[in-house]
Amino acid sequence: MSKAGDQYAVLPVAKAMQVFAYVASQAHDVTLTEVVQALDMPKTTVFRYLQTLSAAGLFSHNIEQDRYGVGERFRELARLDAVYHSLRSTAQGELDKLVGGFRETVNLAVLSRSDIVYVDIREANRSQRFQARIGHRNPIHSTSLGKAIAAFLPEEQVQGLPVNFEPRTYRTVADARTFRRHVDDARRRGYAIEIGENEDGIACIGVPILDGYGYPIAAVSLSAPDNRMKTLVDRAAEALQEASRRITAALPQISLRGGV
Amino acid sequence: MSKAGDQYAVLPVAKAMQVFAYVASQAHDVTLTEVVQALDMPKTTVFRYLQTLSAAGLFSHNIEQDRYGVGERFRELARLDAVYHSLRSTAQGELDKLVGGFRETVNLAVLSRSDIVYVDIREANRSQRFQARIGHRNPIHSTSLGKAIAAFLPEEQVQGLPVNFEPRTYRTVADARTFRRHVDDARRRGYAIEIGENEDGIACIGVPILDGYGYPIAAVSLSAPDNRMKTLVDRAAEALQEASRRITAALPQISLRGGV
DNA sequence: CCCTCTTTTTTCGTGAAGCGAAACACGGTC
DNA sequence: GACCGTGTTTCGCTTCACGAAAAAAGAGGG
Numbered sequence: 244m245s246k247a248g249d250q251y252a253v254l255p256v257a258k259a260m261q262v263f264a265y266v267a268s269q270a271h272d273v274t275l276t277e278v279v280q281a282l283d284m285p286k287t288t289v290f291r292y293l294q295t296l297s298a299a300g301l302f303s304h305n306i307e308q309d310r311y312g313v314g315e316r317f318r319e320l321a322r323l324d325a326v327y328h329s330l331r332s333t334a335q336g337e338l339d340k341l342v343g344g345f346r347e348t349v350n351l352a353v354l355s356r357s358d359i360v361y362v363d364i365r366e367a368n369r370s371q372r373f374q375a376r377i378g379h380r381n382p383i384h385s386t387s388l389g390k391a392i393a394a395f396l397p398e399e400q401v402q403g404l405p406v407n408f409e410p411r412t413y414r415t416v417a418d419a420r421t422f423r424r425h426v427d428d429a430r431r432r433g434y435a436i437e438i439g440e441n442e443d444g445i446a447c448i449g450v451p452i453l454d455g456y457g458y459p460i461a462a463v464s465l466s467a468p469d470n471r472m473k474t475l476v477d478r479a480a481e482a483l484q485e486a487s488r489r490i491t492a493a494l495p496q497i498s499l500r501g502g503v
Numbered sequence: 504m505s506k507a508g509d510q511y512a513v514l515p516v517a518k519a520m521q522v523f524a525y526v527a528s529q530a531h532d533v534t535l536t537e538v539v540q541a542l543d544m545p546k547t548t549v550f551r552y553l554q555t556l557s558a559a560g561l562f563s564h565n566i567e568q569d570r571y572g573v574g575e576r577f578r579e580l581a582r583l584d585a586v587y588h589s590l591r592s593t594a595q596g597e598l599d600k601l602v603g604g605f606r607e608t609v610n611l612a613v614l615s616r617s618d619i620v621y622v623d624i625r626e627a628n629r630s631q632r633f634q635a636r637i638g639h640r641n642p643i644h645s646t647s648l649g650k651a652i653a654a655f656l657p658e659e660q661v662q663g664l665p666v667n668f669e670p671r672t673y674r675t676v677a678d679a680r681t682f683r684r685h686v687d688d689a690r691r692r693g694y695a696i697e698i699g700e701n702e703d704g705i706a707c708i709g710v711p712i713l714d715g716y717g718y719p720i721a722a723v724s725l726s727a728p729d730n731r732m733k734t735l736v737d738r739a740a741e742a743l744q745e746a747s748r749r750i751t752a753a754l755p756q757i758s759l760r761g762g763v
Numbered sequence: 764c765c766c767t768c769t770t771t772t773t774t775c776g777t778g779a780a781g782c783g784a785a786a787c788a789c790g791g792t793c
Numbered sequence: 794g795a796c797c798g799t800g801t802t803t804c805g806c807t808t809c810a811c812g813a814a815a816a817a818a819g820a821g822g823g
Contacts, residue, residue: 251554251772253810255781256519260559267580270587270613270721271622271637275800285783290800294511299520309800310637313584320527321581324573327530353530362531377531377570461530496756511801513781515810536770545812550771569771569819 387449647709
């Protein structure tokens with residue numbers, strides 16, 4: 244494989260990845276010597292990589308047979324990536340359609356601990372200063388994205404959410420009761436609204452994206468200055484829900500349960 | 504994570520795996536500084552790991568945005584593993600049932616280049632000396648496993664098989680014509696037979712395992728001394744086909760195409 | 764348009780630590 | 794019981810990974 248030329252390559256890492264790729268592409272669990280012969284590396288070196296990768300959980304080491312195979316941690320990461328990858332790629336077209344139809348900013352976000360994380364953002368209007376960026380976090384309680392996801396989370400998981408009710412504007416939801424009401428409303432309605440609770444003058448309407456098991460793995464939202472938003476709430480909610488349904492349909496049938 | 508105590512751990516590899524896990528578990532493509540902050544590692548170090556992992560194809564480096572994400576090579580390996588893992592785990596019970604029902608050795612194998620590779624083996628009779636082991640290879644043309652798979656491969660792929668017709672016993676198929684006939688017979692019949700062509704005195708009957716797209720990703724076989732085999736060909740073929748169908752049904756709906 | 768701040772890339776000398784030969788231990792097999 | 798073919802362990806020698814700090818490349822902002 245390419246190893247010269249990549250001037251910043253860290254050799255142990257590059258070689259360990261060769262081992263990784265070999266083991267992962269075998270249908271059976273492999274032995275130390277098998278890897279050594281296949282990759283023509285010193286026994287000690289391969290031994291150490293196998294140990295290291297096993298310790299990291301990417302491999303599982305079957306002690307009684309002295310065989311190494313792909314580990315559960317790797318499979319978790321792979322499942323997570325499969326879902327997220329599919330989410331982003333199928334959402335792409337839908338986001339484009341939405342931003343094209345409304346000429347307002349459209350966001351895609353997932354839940355991560357007590358925050359929502361922006362995964363994709365399409366700005367209709369590049370002059371806005373405050374827009375979020377990919378990877379940025381916002382609280383659950385101050386965004387329509389967060390409320391939309393919370394609304395469709397299993398009850399016990401909503402309880403467990405570490406919401407801190409940190410105020411973002413003077414309108415930010417400040418206590419559990421109000422939050423609860425907003426979330427219940429969102430569940431009943433099928434979409435969440437947020438008016439200047441995260442950023443003054445900006446309103447948002449958010450819709451969850453459910454996976455095949457009804458679990459809200461993400462949310463899409465449309466955000467606009469609140470005067471403009473008033474006139475298009477209904478149309479936007481409808482369009483967002485349609486987009487969400489289409490994204491759900493294209494998602495792989497994989498459950499994430501505790502994987503996040 | 505555990506890093507002390509693992510006396511053979513190679514630090515660069517272990518740390519690179521932390522980076523790997525972080526990137527893979529984010530829903531969005533990440534930036535260098537984001538990883539640095541999240542993992543609290545020196546910037547240069549993380550930079551090098553990201554470069555190394557990108558060079559290995561496990562990550563993709565989005566140059567214009569300077570973001571790193573999971574790469575296609577990783578996804579390939581993940582798909583491959585998902586299929587193989589599922590294959591082995593769902594085959595397990597079926598193999599047990601077969602060996603219990605017939606008291607003969609049962610094998611599970613996949614195709615790898617010009618060989619079949621044993622993935623699981625259940626020996627009814629531990630006194631046999633010649634049995635294959637997990638990971639061992641045998642030629643396609645001398646085994647019922649190979650012929651069963653070849654019989655259900657797309658035509659152009661059968662042509663491309665680098666079969667060398669190396670003789671294993673005096674009965675081994677020695678030319679393309681005969682091989683062709685055996686394979687065609689197997690396709691017609693739904694199972695392949697092999698009588699002393701791989702090992703004197705041992706006969707085998709093999710059935711392909713198709714994935715959801717009809718592609719033969721593996722094969723199961725029952726092998727027995729040929730005198731015993733005579734009396735149970737029909738029953739065995741039936742049982743193997745039943746097992747194969749059940750395994751297929753439990754396989755994930757993922758296509759492997761050129762991934763092997 | 765230039766200036767400034769942020770983020771990524773490059774350089775470089777030091778010394779920690781990865782390397783691999785070879786020796787050891789272990790479990791089968793003849 | 795001696796002999797493979799395994800997987801571990803040790804050990805001394807460099808190698809090569811490390812991270813500070815500087816340079817380059819972008820992104821805003823005045």
